[in-house]
Amino acid sequence: MHELSLMAELIKLVSEDAHDRGIIKVSKIDVIVGDLSNVLPEALEEAFIYLRPRVEALFDEQTELHVIREEARAACRSCRTEFVPDYRIAFCPVCRLPTSELLSGETFRVESYEGCDEDGN
Amino acid sequence: MEINLKEEVLKDQNKAAAFNRKLFQDSRTLVINIMSSPGAGKTTLLEATVKALAREYKIGVIEGDLATERDADRLRALGVDTVQINTVGGCHLDARMIAKKLPEFDLEKTDILFIENIGNLVCPSGYDLGQHFKVVVLSVPEGNDKIPKYPIMFRRTDMTLINKIDLLPYVPFNLVEAAEDLKSINPEALFKPVSALTGDRMGEWTGWIREVYHTCLAR
Numbered sequence: 294m295h296e297l298s299l300m301a302e303l304i305k306l307v308s309e310d311a312h313d314r315g316i317i318k319v320s321k322i323d324v325i326v327g328d329l330s331n332v333l334p335e336a337l338e339e340a341f342i343y344l345r346p347r348v349e350a351l352f353d354e355q356t357e358l359h360v361i362r363e364e365a366r367a368a369c370r371s372c373r374t375e376f377v378p379d380y381r382i383a384f385c386p387v388c389r390l391p392t393s394e395l396l397s398g399e400t401f402r403v404e405s406y407e408g409c410d411e412d413g414n
Numbered sequence: 415m416e417i418n419l420k421e422e423v424l425k426d427q428n429k430a431a432a433f434n435r436k437l438f439q440d441s442r443t444l445v446i447n448i449m450s451s452p453g454a455g456k457t458t459l460l461e462a463t464v465k466a467l468a469r470e471y472k473i474g475v476i477e478g479d480l481a482t483e484r485d486a487d488r489l490r491a492l493g494v495d496t497v498q499i500n501t502v503g504g505c506h507l508d509a510r511m512i513a514k515k516l517p518e519f520d521l522e523k524t525d526i527l528f529i530e531n532i533g534n535l536v537c538p539s540g541y542d543l544g545q546h547f548k549v550v551v552l553s554v555p556e557g558n559d560k561i562p563k564y565p566i567m568f569r570r571t572d573m574t575l576i577n578k579i580d581l582l583p584y585v586p587f588n589l590v591e592a593a594e595d596l597k598s599i600n601p602e603a604l605f606k607p608v609s610a611l612t613g614d615r616m617g618e619w620t621g622w623i624r625e626v627y628h629t630c631l632a633r
Binding site: 401403 | 422
């Protein structure tokens, strides 16, 4: 599974940004994981716990990973019905034609993080 | 303090993909990223493809595997410039691994570059390598239910190549169902059944490569 390498990317992204802003401690990271992103939240959390102690002083055992699930939603191009797709991602349950487009569900993004600088701000 | 970062986790990887894409466009090299589960016949497909196209095009291959140079050696035996990437356990190729290997090719002189990804129907689908086309190979013995079982891979690829059709009389595989499932997941994707081993219908695949070579790289 690729969650370990994805988590290494995520930590690098947050660490570089924190460094640029003079943040010395990160307490919480909010990450959005879409249902169709091929990223398993449980494996991502395992990878976070495994990698967390390896990131210098920026992270510690209190640093929290908060996974926000993004539901997959699709809309039919012909009848405009909005629905949660099953594996037939493009298949409209009303028209019964493969005419739908995805509106959400593929996101894998760091939304925000919380941290403090040397002065405790 | 709270920082609203709003950055894609794969930002750096996607930047490297954009870098590769520009190089490929500037050097007029058609790049095809081939994915499948282990054993679907990617290397055999490449051997047959190279044999069919080598007289018209200068071809390069990047071979991805966890270990060994075995696949690279099979293609080198055909006289193709081949670079092996061993990921030592890594389950996919990413755009930075490709970028590091590109200096080993004379891209200006390379017409077509095939990238054979790590055998895996999950992880490689999420990594843009800067290619023009992503192709997934599904072989007949795996069963046509792999399409609905791994919808994200089939959603994110431009073509599904059904390989080993010479085995259709011996194992259960429903081509009609496979085509219908693919359509319900990715209606724009192309669907081509071939046998790389016997050469059956391989002309449809190599014909498509010739066609996209001219359409993608036209100035």
